[in-house]
């Protein structure tokens with residue numbers, strides 16, 4: 001199951017693609033022009049784009065280049081031209097795969113599945129280890145020296161955000177935005193959660209092991225020396 005963006009100006013073809021993909025439980029959005037497609041991708045990236053190259057407003061290779069400038073989303077191009085030079089040019093321009101029109105729904109699904117499988121394999125790691133600390137995003141569990149930490153949802157998110165950026169100073173603004181999903185807020189909220197987290201990690205602000213406050217900047221998670 002994936003979020004698919006279908007970019008196709010032919011209404012008949014577009015409806016058919018949407019129907020076929022929806023029937024296979026994919027979530028489908030669609031666009032009928034290149035500019036609409038670029039807007040859709042920049043607003044919320046789909047898992048994969050099916051891109052018709054014969055769009056009314058922009059040349060297909062041009063669209064591909066613009067898409068690549070804003071996103072790494074996998075793109076399967078659909079072309080009416082079974083022309084090897086053209087296909088090589090598109091693959092070089094950043095297409096992940098191609099389909100020559102007319103194609104069957106089964107063919108489209110097979111290509112999409114392969115592209116999605118490849119892109120998911122290349123997905124960022126879902127677990128990390130820093131010193132004796134291990135954070136597993138998949139299971140939403142964290143361990144310190146093999147002992148499972150009993151964390152609240154927010155504490156886990158905070159720890160995970162810092163652990164995946166170990167060695168970097170993370171600003172309070174970033175923590176608010178990424179962990180609390182707020183654009184502004186009270187520094188005290190973060191401080192309170194950090195102190196709870198420190199207690200669970202068996203450390204204090206004055207004697208830090210993993211969580212280091214960088215005064216006036218933010219927090220940094222490090223493996224203890």
Ligand code: CA
Nearest residue numbers: 009052054055
């Ligand atoms: Ca077209």
